[in-house]
Amino acid sequence: MIKIYHNPRCSKSREGLNILAESGQDFQIVKYLDLPMEKEEIKEVLSLLGISAEDLIRKNEKVWKENYKDKKLSEDELLEAMQEHPKLIERPIVIRGEKAVIGRPSDKIKDLF
Template identity: 90%
Template sequence: MIKIYHNPRCSKSREGLNILAESGQDFQIVKYLDIPMEKEEIKEVLSLLGISAEELIRKNEKDWKENYKDKKLSDDELIQAMQEHPKLIERPIVVCDETAVIGRPPEKIKDIIS
């Protein structure tokens, strides 16, 4: 099953959702701002993406600048920050089987769903 971590207010996320809809495949939409991801779910996504917690952080977000910008944080602390402030998570993220991609640009999504 394909899963998209989606923020409806983000244009890139909406483009990613359109790519999935046009693919004709079944997929699940996870509105992670409404129901924040659990720590283990964030760790699993990081593992599938093959990136560090810091690489998943949106550093231009207000929550980052006000609370974390000049601090040296461990991966666990960064994951905690993403759980507490889901806007910090890059988007959209699409998971397909044992692979995941950040849809920036959204066309990257086509690489894992075809």
């Protein structure tokens, strides 16, 4: 089963959703702003992506600039920030089995098929 961490207000996330819909494959939509991920789930996603917590953070978000920008944060503190402020998480994230991609650009999602 394919899973997409989706933000309906994000154009890239909507593009990713369209790619999945056009693929004809079954997928699950996770609206992670409505139901924030737990730290363990974020860790699992990071592991599948093969990146650090810092690489998953949207640093242009207002909440990042106002609260975290010039601070030296540990991996755990970054995970807590993403759990508390899910808007900080890059999107969309698409997972299929043991593979995951951040759908920026959207065509990266097609690499999972």
